[in-house]
Amino acid sequence: MALFVEVVKAKGFRGAADAIGIPNSTLSRRISVLEKAIGLRLLHRTTRKVELTEAGRLYFERCKRIVDEARLAHEQLGEMLAQPSGVLRASLPVDFAVTYLAPLIAEFASLYPGIAFDFDLTPRRVDLVGEPFDVAIRMGESENSQLIARQLALLQPRLYASSGYLERSGEPKEPADLEKHECLSMLKTGLGFWTLHDGKQTVRVSAGGRFTLNNVGLIRRLATLDMGIILTPEEIVADELASGRLRLIMPAWHGVPMPVYAITETRMLPAKTQRFIEFLRERLGR
Template sequence: MDDYLNDMALFVEVVKARGFRHAAEAIGMPNSTLSRRITALEKTIGLRLLHRTTRKIELTEAGQIYFERCKRIVDEARLAHEQLGEMLAQPSGVLRVSLPVDFAVTYLAPLIVEFAGLYPGIAFDFDLTPRRVDLVSEPFDVAIRMGESESSQLIARPLASLTPHLYASPGYLERAGEPGKPADLKQHECLSILKAGTWTLHDGKRTVTVPVSGRFALNSVGMIRRLAALDMGILLVPREVVDDELASGALRPVLPGWRGAPTSIYAITETRLLPAKTQRFIEFLRERLAR
Protein backbone atom coordinates (compact mmCIF):
# COMPACT_ATOMS: atom_id res chain seq x y z
CA MET A 1 0.00 0.00 0.00
CA ASP A 2 1.17 3.58 -0.65
CA ASP A 3 1.31 6.22 2.10
CA TYR A 4 -2.12 7.62 1.34
CA LEU A 5 -3.75 4.20 1.45
CA ASN A 6 -1.89 3.46 4.69
CA ASP A 7 -3.27 6.64 6.24
CA MET A 8 -6.77 5.65 5.11
CA ALA A 9 -6.27 2.30 6.84
CA LEU A 10 -5.12 4.07 10.03
CA PHE A 11 -8.20 6.28 9.95
CA VAL A 12 -10.43 3.20 9.66
CA GLU A 13 -8.69 1.62 12.66
CA VAL A 14 -9.15 4.76 14.77
CA VAL A 15 -12.87 4.88 14.00
CA LYS A 16 -13.31 1.16 14.70
CA ALA A 17 -11.45 1.45 18.02
CA ARG A 18 -13.44 4.58 18.94
CA GLY A 19 -10.29 6.40 19.89
CA PHE A 20 -6.59 6.91 19.26
CA ARG A 21 -5.26 5.08 22.32
CA HIS A 22 -6.93 1.73 21.61
CA ALA A 23 -6.14 1.96 17.89
CA ALA A 24 -2.49 2.79 18.62
CA GLU A 25 -2.21 -0.21 20.95
CA ALA A 26 -3.82 -2.50 18.37
CA ILE A 27 -1.50 -1.53 15.52
CA GLY A 28 1.65 -1.01 17.60
CA MET A 29 2.12 2.68 16.85
CA PRO A 30 2.70 5.53 19.35
CA ASN A 31 -0.47 7.45 20.10
CA SER A 32 1.13 10.78 19.18
CA THR A 33 2.34 9.45 15.83
CA LEU A 34 -1.09 8.08 14.99
CA SER A 35 -2.72 11.41 15.86
CA ARG A 36 -0.26 13.31 13.64
CA ARG A 37 -0.92 10.93 10.72
CA ILE A 38 -4.69 11.49 10.93
CA THR A 39 -4.21 15.27 11.20
CA ALA A 40 -1.99 15.16 8.12
CA LEU A 41 -4.65 13.11 6.30
CA GLU A 42 -7.28 15.74 7.10
CA LYS A 43 -5.00 18.45 5.70
CA THR A 44 -4.34 16.38 2.56
CA ILE A 45 -8.01 15.96 1.70
CA GLY A 46 -9.09 19.34 3.08
CA LEU A 47 -11.83 17.95 5.36
CA ARG A 48 -12.35 17.75 9.11
CA LEU A 49 -12.98 14.05 9.75
CA LEU A 50 -13.10 13.85 13.55
CA HIS A 51 -14.35 15.85 16.53
CA ARG A 52 -11.72 15.25 19.23
CA THR A 53 -12.40 15.61 22.96
CA THR A 54 -10.38 14.46 25.95
CA ARG A 55 -12.73 11.49 26.43
CA LYS A 56 -13.72 10.35 22.93
CA ILE A 57 -13.80 11.04 19.24
CA GLU A 58 -16.80 11.49 16.98
CA LEU A 59 -17.06 11.45 13.23
CA THR A 60 -18.04 14.62 11.45
CA GLU A 61 -20.61 14.32 8.69
CA ALA A 62 -17.82 14.39 6.13
CA GLY A 63 -15.89 11.92 8.27
CA GLN A 64 -18.79 9.44 8.22
CA ILE A 65 -18.97 9.50 4.42
CA TYR A 66 -15.19 9.29 4.12
CA PHE A 67 -15.04 6.39 6.61
CA GLU A 68 -17.52 4.31 4.60
CA ARG A 69 -15.53 4.85 1.41
CA CYS A 70 -12.19 4.23 3.11
CA LYS A 71 -13.40 1.02 4.69
CA ARG A 72 -14.50 -0.33 1.33
CA ILE A 73 -11.21 0.63 -0.35
CA VAL A 74 -9.08 -0.77 2.49
CA ASP A 75 -11.06 -4.02 2.60
CA GLU A 76 -10.66 -4.45 -1.17
CA ALA A 77 -6.92 -3.75 -0.94
CA ARG A 78 -6.48 -6.29 1.85
CA LEU A 79 -8.44 -8.90 -0.09
CA ALA A 80 -6.29 -8.28 -3.17
CA HIS A 81 -3.16 -8.63 -1.01
CA GLU A 82 -4.39 -11.93 0.40
CA GLN A 83 -5.22 -13.22 -3.08
CA LEU A 84 -1.74 -12.24 -4.27
CA GLY A 85 -0.25 -14.18 -1.37
CA GLU A 86 -2.26 -17.23 -2.39
CA MET A 87 -1.07 -16.86 -6.00
CA LEU A 88 2.55 -16.72 -4.84
CA ALA A 89 2.06 -19.80 -2.67
CA GLN A 90 0.54 -21.77 -5.55
CA PRO A 91 1.70 -20.23 -8.84
CA SER A 92 -0.30 -20.97 -11.95
CA GLY A 93 -0.31 -20.34 -15.68
CA VAL A 94 1.81 -21.51 -18.60
CA LEU A 95 5.58 -21.62 -17.99
CA ARG A 96 7.44 -21.20 -21.28
CA VAL A 97 11.02 -22.48 -21.08
CA SER A 98 13.84 -22.92 -23.58
CA LEU A 99 16.05 -25.89 -22.64
CA PRO A 100 19.27 -27.48 -23.97
CA VAL A 101 18.04 -30.64 -25.67
CA ASP A 102 20.39 -33.33 -24.36
CA PHE A 103 20.71 -31.98 -20.85
CA ALA A 104 16.94 -31.62 -20.56
CA VAL A 105 16.23 -35.15 -21.79
CA THR A 106 18.96 -36.94 -19.86
CA TYR A 107 19.04 -34.96 -16.61
CA LEU A 108 16.33 -32.32 -16.20
CA ALA A 109 13.35 -34.52 -17.11
CA PRO A 110 12.93 -36.14 -13.65
CA LEU A 111 13.42 -32.77 -11.96
CA ILE A 112 10.71 -31.24 -14.15
CA VAL A 113 8.37 -34.10 -13.21
CA GLU A 114 9.04 -33.40 -9.53
CA PHE A 115 8.42 -29.67 -9.99
CA ALA A 116 5.17 -30.33 -11.87
CA GLY A 117 3.98 -32.45 -8.94
CA LEU A 118 4.66 -29.59 -6.51
CA TYR A 119 2.77 -27.00 -8.58
CA PRO A 120 -0.26 -28.59 -10.28
CA GLY A 121 -1.53 -25.17 -11.38
CA ILE A 122 1.37 -24.69 -13.78
CA ALA A 123 1.27 -25.94 -17.38
CA PHE A 124 4.47 -26.22 -19.43
CA ASP A 125 5.52 -25.12 -22.90
CA PHE A 126 9.09 -26.32 -23.60
CA ASP A 127 11.32 -25.46 -26.57
CA LEU A 128 14.09 -28.08 -26.91
CA THR A 129 15.54 -27.01 -30.24
CA PRO A 130 19.29 -26.26 -30.34
CA ARG A 131 18.69 -22.63 -31.35
CA ARG A 132 19.21 -19.76 -28.95
CA VAL A 133 15.79 -18.21 -28.48
CA ASP A 134 15.40 -14.43 -28.38
CA LEU A 135 14.02 -13.68 -24.92
CA VAL A 136 13.26 -10.10 -25.89
CA SER A 137 11.08 -10.78 -28.94
CA GLU A 138 9.82 -14.30 -28.17
CA PRO A 139 7.32 -15.17 -25.41
CA PHE A 140 9.64 -17.25 -23.18
CA ASP A 141 9.73 -16.85 -19.42
CA VAL A 142 13.21 -18.31 -18.98
CA ALA A 143 15.97 -20.10 -20.89
CA ILE A 144 18.25 -22.67 -19.26
CA ARG A 145 21.74 -22.53 -20.76
CA MET A 146 25.06 -24.32 -20.32
CA GLY A 147 28.45 -22.66 -20.83
CA GLU A 148 29.10 -18.94 -21.03
CA SER A 149 26.29 -16.56 -20.11
CA GLU A 150 24.63 -14.67 -22.93
CA SER A 151 24.11 -11.00 -23.74
CA SER A 152 24.82 -8.55 -20.93
CA GLN A 153 21.38 -7.07 -21.64
CA LEU A 154 19.81 -10.24 -20.20
CA ILE A 155 19.74 -11.40 -16.58
CA ALA A 156 21.83 -14.53 -15.93
CA ARG A 157 21.21 -16.37 -12.67
CA PRO A 158 23.77 -19.12 -11.95
CA LEU A 159 22.13 -22.43 -11.05
CA ALA A 160 25.03 -24.88 -10.76
CA SER A 161 28.41 -25.88 -12.11
CA LEU A 162 28.98 -29.36 -13.57
CA THR A 163 32.45 -30.85 -13.95
CA PRO A 164 33.14 -33.06 -17.00
CA HIS A 165 35.04 -36.34 -16.67
CA LEU A 166 36.32 -38.91 -19.16
CA TYR A 167 34.26 -42.02 -19.97
CA ALA A 168 34.39 -44.89 -22.43
CA SER A 169 32.73 -48.27 -22.93
CA PRO A 170 34.39 -51.50 -21.74
CA GLY A 171 34.27 -52.71 -25.36
CA TYR A 172 36.20 -49.72 -26.66
CA LEU A 173 38.83 -49.95 -23.91
CA GLU A 174 39.28 -53.67 -24.54
CA ARG A 175 39.85 -52.98 -28.23
CA ALA A 176 41.95 -49.82 -28.03
CA GLY A 177 43.57 -50.14 -24.63
CA GLU A 178 43.11 -47.86 -21.63
CA PRO A 179 45.03 -44.57 -21.44
CA GLY A 180 47.34 -44.31 -18.44
CA LYS A 181 47.95 -40.57 -18.65
CA PRO A 182 46.33 -37.59 -20.45
CA ALA A 183 48.97 -37.57 -23.21
CA ASP A 184 47.80 -41.05 -24.24
CA LEU A 185 44.52 -39.55 -25.43
CA LYS A 186 46.31 -38.44 -28.60
CA GLN A 187 46.32 -42.09 -29.66
CA HIS A 188 42.58 -42.61 -29.07
CA GLU A 189 39.29 -41.91 -30.78
CA CYS A 190 37.96 -38.88 -28.86
CA LEU A 191 34.35 -37.89 -29.32
CA SER A 192 34.34 -34.10 -29.42
CA ILE A 193 31.61 -31.50 -29.40
CA LEU A 194 31.85 -28.86 -32.16
CA LYS A 195 35.21 -30.15 -33.45
CA ALA A 196 37.19 -29.32 -30.31
CA GLY A 197 40.86 -29.86 -31.17
CA THR A 198 42.11 -29.97 -27.58
CA TRP A 199 40.93 -31.01 -24.14
CA THR A 200 42.20 -29.18 -21.06
CA LEU A 201 42.34 -31.46 -18.02
CA HIS A 202 43.13 -30.88 -14.34
CA ASP A 203 44.03 -33.23 -11.49
CA GLY A 204 43.93 -30.66 -8.68
CA LYS A 205 47.62 -29.79 -9.00
CA ARG A 206 48.47 -29.91 -12.69
CA THR A 207 46.77 -28.62 -15.81
CA VAL A 208 47.49 -30.15 -19.20
CA THR A 209 46.11 -29.43 -22.64
CA VAL A 210 46.01 -32.47 -24.88
CA PRO A 211 45.39 -32.47 -28.66
CA VAL A 212 42.51 -34.81 -29.45
CA SER A 213 41.02 -36.09 -32.66
CA GLY A 214 38.56 -38.66 -33.89
CA ARG A 215 36.29 -39.60 -36.73
CA PHE A 216 33.20 -38.00 -35.19
CA ALA A 217 32.58 -34.33 -34.37
CA LEU A 218 29.03 -33.49 -33.33
CA ASN A 219 26.94 -30.81 -31.70
CA SER A 220 24.76 -33.31 -29.82
CA VAL A 221 25.74 -34.58 -26.40
CA GLY A 222 23.06 -37.24 -26.68
CA MET A 223 24.53 -38.61 -29.92
CA ILE A 224 28.08 -38.55 -28.55
CA ARG A 225 26.93 -40.39 -25.45
CA ARG A 226 25.24 -43.00 -27.62
CA LEU A 227 28.33 -43.47 -29.82
CA ALA A 228 30.53 -43.88 -26.75
CA ALA A 229 28.20 -46.59 -25.41
CA LEU A 230 28.52 -48.31 -28.81
CA ASP A 231 32.32 -48.61 -28.42
CA MET A 232 33.25 -45.71 -30.70
CA GLY A 233 35.57 -43.72 -28.43
CA ILE A 234 36.19 -41.64 -25.29
CA LEU A 235 34.04 -38.67 -24.34
CA LEU A 236 34.43 -35.77 -21.90
CA VAL A 237 31.09 -34.86 -20.29
CA PRO A 238 29.62 -34.20 -16.82
CA ARG A 239 28.73 -37.35 -14.88
CA GLU A 240 25.12 -36.19 -14.66
CA VAL A 241 24.76 -36.63 -18.44
CA VAL A 242 25.85 -40.30 -18.43
CA ASP A 243 24.32 -41.47 -15.13
CA ASP A 244 22.19 -44.12 -16.85
CA GLU A 245 25.10 -45.53 -18.87
CA LEU A 246 27.31 -45.67 -15.78
CA ALA A 247 24.61 -47.45 -13.81
CA SER A 248 24.11 -50.04 -16.56
CA GLY A 249 27.83 -50.56 -17.16
CA ALA A 250 27.66 -49.31 -20.74
CA LEU A 251 30.27 -46.69 -19.83
CA ARG A 252 32.91 -46.46 -17.13
CA PRO A 253 35.38 -43.76 -15.99
CA VAL A 254 38.70 -43.26 -17.78
CA LEU A 255 41.64 -41.50 -16.07
CA PRO A 256 39.43 -40.91 -12.98
CA GLY A 257 41.93 -38.53 -11.38
CA TRP A 258 41.56 -36.03 -14.22
CA ARG A 259 38.66 -33.72 -15.05
CA GLY A 260 37.76 -30.96 -17.45
CA ALA A 261 36.89 -27.33 -16.77
CA PRO A 262 33.54 -26.87 -14.99
CA THR A 263 30.51 -26.08 -17.13
CA SER A 264 28.20 -23.41 -15.72
CA ILE A 265 24.42 -23.65 -15.93
CA TYR A 266 22.38 -20.45 -16.01
CA ALA A 267 18.77 -19.39 -15.94
CA ILE A 268 18.48 -16.51 -18.43
CA THR A 269 15.61 -14.01 -18.23
CA GLU A 270 14.86 -10.70 -19.88
CA THR A 271 14.05 -8.95 -16.60
CA ARG A 272 14.51 -9.27 -12.85
CA LEU A 273 10.76 -8.79 -12.31
CA LEU A 274 9.55 -12.36 -12.64
CA PRO A 275 6.11 -13.92 -12.16
CA ALA A 276 5.79 -16.44 -9.35
CA LYS A 277 5.80 -19.46 -11.68
CA THR A 278 9.21 -18.46 -13.07
CA GLN A 279 10.66 -17.59 -9.67
CA ARG A 280 9.65 -20.96 -8.25
CA PHE A 281 11.07 -22.85 -11.25
CA ILE A 282 14.45 -21.12 -11.01
CA GLU A 283 14.61 -21.57 -7.23
CA PHE A 284 13.71 -25.25 -7.57
CA LEU A 285 16.40 -25.94 -10.19
CA ARG A 286 19.04 -24.07 -8.19
CA GLU A 287 18.25 -26.16 -5.10
CA ARG A 288 18.16 -29.51 -6.90
CA LEU A 289 21.18 -28.94 -9.16
CA ALA A 290 23.31 -27.89 -6.20
CA ARG A 291 22.88 -31.29 -4.54
Protein backbone atom coordinates in the same frame (compact mmCIF):
# COMPACT_ATOMS: atom_id res chain seq x y z
CA MET B 1 -5.39 5.96 4.96
CA ALA B 2 -4.82 2.64 6.73
CA LEU B 3 -3.69 4.45 9.89
CA PHE B 4 -6.89 6.48 9.94
CA VAL B 5 -8.97 3.31 9.65
CA GLU B 6 -7.09 1.75 12.58
CA VAL B 7 -7.70 4.82 14.76
CA VAL B 8 -11.42 4.70 14.06
CA LYS B 9 -11.63 0.97 14.69
CA ALA B 10 -9.74 1.31 17.99
CA LYS B 11 -11.82 4.40 18.94
CA GLY B 12 -8.69 6.22 19.95
CA PHE B 13 -5.04 6.88 19.22
CA ARG B 14 -3.56 4.88 22.08
CA GLY B 15 -5.26 1.59 21.20
CA ALA B 16 -4.43 2.04 17.52
CA ALA B 17 -0.83 2.95 18.26
CA ASP B 18 -0.41 -0.16 20.42
CA ALA B 19 -1.95 -2.36 17.72
CA ILE B 20 0.18 -0.90 14.94
CA GLY B 21 3.35 -0.72 16.99
CA ILE B 22 4.20 3.00 16.66
CA PRO B 23 4.30 5.80 19.27
CA ASN B 24 0.98 7.49 20.08
CA SER B 25 2.43 10.93 19.26
CA THR B 26 3.64 9.75 15.86
CA LEU B 27 0.22 8.38 14.97
CA SER B 28 -1.53 11.57 16.06
CA ARG B 29 0.87 13.68 14.01
CA ARG B 30 0.32 11.59 10.87
CA ILE B 31 -3.46 11.93 11.15
CA SER B 32 -3.06 15.70 11.52
CA VAL B 33 -0.93 15.74 8.36
CA LEU B 34 -3.67 13.76 6.57
CA GLU B 35 -6.35 16.25 7.66
CA LYS B 36 -4.27 19.18 6.42
CA ALA B 37 -3.62 17.42 3.11
CA ILE B 38 -7.33 16.91 2.35
CA GLY B 39 -8.44 20.20 3.97
CA LEU B 40 -11.05 18.66 6.26
CA ARG B 41 -11.23 17.80 9.94
CA LEU B 42 -11.89 14.08 10.22
CA LEU B 43 -11.87 13.59 13.99
CA HIS B 44 -13.15 15.35 17.10
CA ARG B 45 -10.45 14.88 19.71
CA THR B 46 -11.11 15.03 23.44
CA THR B 47 -9.07 13.86 26.40
CA ARG B 48 -11.29 10.82 26.76
CA LYS B 49 -12.26 9.72 23.26
CA VAL B 50 -12.12 10.33 19.53
CA GLU B 51 -15.25 10.79 17.40
CA LEU B 52 -15.74 11.04 13.67
CA THR B 53 -16.86 14.28 12.09
CA GLU B 54 -19.40 14.08 9.27
CA ALA B 55 -16.57 14.36 6.74
CA GLY B 56 -14.62 11.80 8.74
CA ARG B 57 -17.49 9.33 8.57
CA LEU B 58 -17.68 9.58 4.78
CA TYR B 59 -13.91 9.32 4.48
CA PHE B 60 -13.82 6.30 6.80
CA GLU B 61 -16.40 4.39 4.74
CA ARG B 62 -14.41 5.01 1.58
CA CYS B 63 -11.08 4.11 3.22
CA LYS B 64 -12.49 0.96 4.78
CA ARG B 65 -13.80 -0.21 1.42
CA ILE B 66 -10.42 0.42 -0.25
CA VAL B 67 -8.51 -1.31 2.55
CA ASP B 68 -10.85 -4.32 2.46
CA GLU B 69 -10.49 -4.59 -1.33
CA ALA B 70 -6.70 -4.37 -1.03
CA ARG B 71 -6.69 -7.09 1.63
CA LEU B 72 -8.87 -9.33 -0.56
CA ALA B 73 -6.60 -8.74 -3.55
CA HIS B 74 -3.58 -9.63 -1.41
CA GLU B 75 -5.22 -12.86 -0.27
CA GLN B 76 -6.13 -13.77 -3.85
CA LEU B 77 -2.59 -13.04 -4.97
CA GLY B 78 -1.29 -15.31 -2.22
CA GLU B 79 -3.55 -18.11 -3.46
CA MET B 80 -2.32 -17.59 -7.01
CA LEU B 81 1.30 -17.78 -5.89
CA ALA B 82 0.60 -20.91 -3.84
CA GLN B 83 -1.06 -22.68 -6.77
CA PRO B 84 0.16 -21.03 -10.00
CA SER B 85 -1.53 -21.93 -13.26
CA GLY B 86 -1.29 -21.36 -17.00
CA VAL B 87 0.98 -22.66 -19.76
CA LEU B 88 4.72 -22.65 -19.05
CA ARG B 89 6.68 -22.27 -22.28
CA ALA B 90 10.32 -23.27 -21.86
CA SER B 91 13.30 -23.99 -24.09
CA LEU B 92 15.46 -26.85 -22.78
CA PRO B 93 18.79 -28.39 -23.84
CA VAL B 94 17.89 -31.66 -25.56
CA ASP B 95 20.16 -34.24 -23.97
CA PHE B 96 20.22 -32.68 -20.52
CA ALA B 97 16.40 -32.51 -20.52
CA VAL B 98 15.88 -36.08 -21.71
CA THR B 99 18.52 -37.63 -19.47
CA TYR B 100 18.36 -35.56 -16.31
CA LEU B 101 15.52 -33.03 -16.24
CA ALA B 102 12.70 -35.39 -17.22
CA PRO B 103 12.13 -36.86 -13.71
CA LEU B 104 12.43 -33.40 -12.17
CA ILE B 105 9.84 -32.04 -14.59
CA ALA B 106 7.50 -34.92 -13.70
CA GLU B 107 7.93 -34.12 -9.99
CA PHE B 108 7.27 -30.43 -10.59
CA ALA B 109 4.16 -31.20 -12.63
CA SER B 110 2.74 -33.31 -9.80
CA LEU B 111 3.29 -30.45 -7.35
CA TYR B 112 1.50 -27.89 -9.54
CA PRO B 113 -1.41 -29.54 -11.37
CA GLY B 114 -2.66 -26.15 -12.58
CA ILE B 115 0.34 -25.68 -14.87
CA ALA B 116 0.45 -27.02 -18.44
CA PHE B 117 3.76 -27.33 -20.29
CA ASP B 118 4.96 -26.37 -23.77
CA PHE B 119 8.62 -27.38 -24.16
CA ASP B 120 10.94 -26.66 -27.08
CA LEU B 121 13.87 -29.12 -27.25
CA THR B 122 15.27 -28.08 -30.62
CA PRO B 123 19.00 -27.21 -30.72
CA ARG B 124 18.29 -23.62 -31.80
CA ARG B 125 18.65 -20.70 -29.41
CA VAL B 126 15.14 -19.33 -29.04
CA ASP B 127 14.59 -15.56 -29.06
CA LEU B 128 13.23 -14.75 -25.62
CA VAL B 129 12.44 -11.20 -26.71
CA GLY B 130 10.70 -11.96 -29.99
CA GLU B 131 9.11 -15.32 -29.10
CA PRO B 132 6.57 -16.07 -26.33
CA PHE B 133 8.87 -18.17 -24.13
CA ASP B 134 8.79 -17.80 -20.35
CA VAL B 135 12.25 -19.23 -19.71
CA ALA B 136 15.19 -20.97 -21.39
CA ILE B 137 17.47 -23.41 -19.57
CA ARG B 138 21.01 -23.12 -20.91
CA MET B 139 24.30 -24.91 -20.24
CA GLY B 140 27.51 -22.90 -20.50
CA GLU B 141 28.10 -19.18 -20.16
CA SER B 142 25.22 -16.82 -20.94
CA GLU B 143 25.72 -15.20 -24.35
CA ASN B 144 23.31 -12.24 -24.11
CA SER B 145 24.00 -9.68 -21.38
CA GLN B 146 20.64 -8.01 -22.07
CA LEU B 147 18.79 -11.04 -20.67
CA ILE B 148 18.44 -12.06 -17.03
CA ALA B 149 20.52 -15.14 -16.13
CA ARG B 150 19.93 -17.01 -12.86
CA GLN B 151 22.49 -19.72 -12.14
CA LEU B 152 20.89 -23.03 -11.20
CA ALA B 153 23.94 -25.27 -10.80
CA LEU B 154 27.58 -25.92 -11.66
CA LEU B 155 28.14 -29.27 -13.37
CA GLN B 156 31.59 -30.83 -13.32
CA PRO B 157 32.70 -32.55 -16.55
CA ARG B 158 34.65 -35.79 -16.15
CA LEU B 159 36.21 -38.29 -18.51
CA TYR B 160 34.24 -41.35 -19.66
CA ALA B 161 34.77 -44.20 -22.09
CA SER B 162 33.34 -47.62 -22.87
CA SER B 163 34.96 -50.84 -21.69
CA GLY B 164 35.27 -51.92 -25.32
CA TYR B 165 37.25 -48.84 -26.26
CA LEU B 166 39.53 -49.18 -23.22
CA GLU B 167 40.19 -52.86 -23.93
CA ARG B 168 41.17 -52.00 -27.48
CA SER B 169 43.15 -48.79 -26.88
CA GLY B 170 44.25 -49.02 -23.26
CA GLU B 171 43.18 -46.86 -20.35
CA PRO B 172 44.83 -43.43 -19.91
CA LYS B 173 46.24 -42.81 -16.44
CA GLU B 174 47.27 -39.15 -16.70
CA PRO B 175 46.39 -36.18 -18.94
CA ALA B 176 49.38 -36.59 -21.25
CA ASP B 177 48.12 -40.07 -22.19
CA LEU B 178 45.04 -38.51 -23.85
CA GLU B 179 47.18 -37.34 -26.77
CA LYS B 180 47.39 -40.97 -27.88
CA HIS B 181 43.61 -41.53 -27.73
CA GLU B 182 40.50 -40.75 -29.74
CA CYS B 183 38.81 -37.81 -27.99
CA LEU B 184 35.24 -36.96 -28.97
CA SER B 185 34.93 -33.16 -28.86
CA MET B 186 32.15 -30.62 -29.20
CA LEU B 187 32.48 -28.26 -32.16
CA LYS B 188 32.25 -25.09 -30.04
CA THR B 189 35.17 -26.30 -27.92
CA GLY B 190 36.84 -28.07 -30.80
CA LEU B 191 40.13 -26.22 -30.72
CA GLY B 192 41.78 -29.58 -30.13
CA PHE B 193 42.44 -29.11 -26.41
CA TRP B 194 40.84 -29.95 -23.08
CA THR B 195 41.57 -28.11 -19.82
CA LEU B 196 41.74 -30.48 -16.85
CA HIS B 197 42.15 -29.97 -13.10
CA ASP B 198 43.00 -32.33 -10.26
CA GLY B 199 42.63 -29.86 -7.38
CA LYS B 200 46.32 -29.05 -7.37
CA GLN B 201 47.24 -28.29 -10.94
CA THR B 202 45.65 -27.29 -14.22
CA VAL B 203 46.83 -28.74 -17.51
CA ARG B 204 45.85 -28.17 -21.12
CA VAL B 205 46.07 -31.33 -23.16
CA SER B 206 45.63 -32.21 -26.79
CA ALA B 207 42.23 -33.81 -27.37
CA GLY B 208 42.27 -34.66 -31.02
CA GLY B 209 40.36 -37.35 -32.84
CA ARG B 210 38.47 -38.26 -35.96
CA PHE B 211 35.16 -36.82 -34.75
CA THR B 212 34.30 -33.21 -33.98
CA LEU B 213 30.55 -32.69 -33.58
CA ASN B 214 27.98 -30.18 -32.40
CA ASN B 215 25.55 -32.65 -30.84
CA VAL B 216 25.96 -34.01 -27.32
CA GLY B 217 23.65 -36.95 -27.99
CA LEU B 218 25.71 -38.19 -30.91
CA ILE B 219 28.99 -37.79 -29.02
CA ARG B 220 27.55 -39.77 -26.13
CA ARG B 221 26.27 -42.47 -28.48
CA LEU B 222 29.62 -42.78 -30.28
CA ALA B 223 31.34 -43.19 -26.92
CA THR B 224 29.06 -46.13 -26.09
CA LEU B 225 29.98 -47.62 -29.50
CA ASP B 226 33.67 -47.76 -28.49
CA MET B 227 34.70 -44.78 -30.62
CA GLY B 228 36.56 -42.71 -28.03
CA ILE B 229 36.72 -40.74 -24.79
CA ILE B 230 34.34 -37.95 -23.86
CA LEU B 231 34.55 -35.08 -21.35
CA THR B 232 31.07 -34.31 -20.08
CA PRO B 233 29.08 -33.83 -16.84
CA GLU B 234 27.92 -37.00 -15.12
CA GLU B 235 24.32 -35.78 -15.43
CA ILE B 236 24.52 -36.12 -19.23
CA VAL B 237 25.65 -39.77 -19.17
CA ALA B 238 23.73 -40.95 -16.09
CA ASP B 239 21.86 -43.68 -18.01
CA GLU B 240 25.02 -44.97 -19.71
CA LEU B 241 26.86 -45.14 -16.39
CA ALA B 242 23.98 -46.96 -14.72
CA SER B 243 23.86 -49.56 -17.51
CA GLY B 244 27.64 -49.98 -17.69
CA ARG B 245 27.92 -48.77 -21.27
CA LEU B 246 30.32 -46.07 -20.09
CA ARG B 247 32.57 -45.80 -17.08
CA LEU B 248 34.56 -43.09 -15.38
CA ILE B 249 38.30 -42.92 -16.14
CA MET B 250 41.04 -40.82 -14.57
CA PRO B 251 38.76 -40.02 -11.58
CA ALA B 252 41.18 -37.50 -10.06
CA TRP B 253 40.78 -35.20 -13.06
CA HIS B 254 37.85 -33.08 -14.18
CA GLY B 255 37.11 -30.38 -16.70
CA VAL B 256 36.12 -26.74 -16.20
CA PRO B 257 32.80 -26.57 -14.26
CA MET B 258 29.85 -25.93 -16.56
CA PRO B 259 27.16 -23.51 -15.32
CA VAL B 260 23.46 -24.14 -15.90
CA TYR B 261 21.31 -21.01 -16.18
CA ALA B 262 17.65 -20.11 -16.29
CA ILE B 263 17.42 -17.25 -18.82
CA THR B 264 14.48 -14.86 -18.88
CA GLU B 265 13.74 -11.58 -20.63
CA THR B 266 12.74 -9.79 -17.42
CA ARG B 267 12.97 -10.05 -13.63
CA MET B 268 9.19 -9.60 -13.35
CA LEU B 269 8.05 -13.21 -13.70
CA PRO B 270 4.64 -14.86 -13.39
CA ALA B 271 4.20 -17.32 -10.53
CA LYS B 272 4.46 -20.38 -12.80
CA THR B 273 7.92 -19.31 -14.02
CA GLN B 274 9.14 -18.30 -10.57
CA ARG B 275 8.16 -21.67 -9.11
CA PHE B 276 9.80 -23.59 -11.98
CA ILE B 277 13.11 -21.74 -11.61
CA GLU B 278 13.06 -22.05 -7.80
CA PHE B 279 12.34 -25.78 -8.06
CA LEU B 280 15.19 -26.44 -10.51
CA ARG B 281 17.62 -24.36 -8.47
CA GLU B 282 16.77 -26.39 -5.36
CA ARG B 283 17.06 -29.77 -7.08
CA LEU B 284 20.07 -29.07 -9.30
CA GLY B 285 21.97 -27.25 -6.58
CA ARG B 286 22.05 -30.26 -4.24
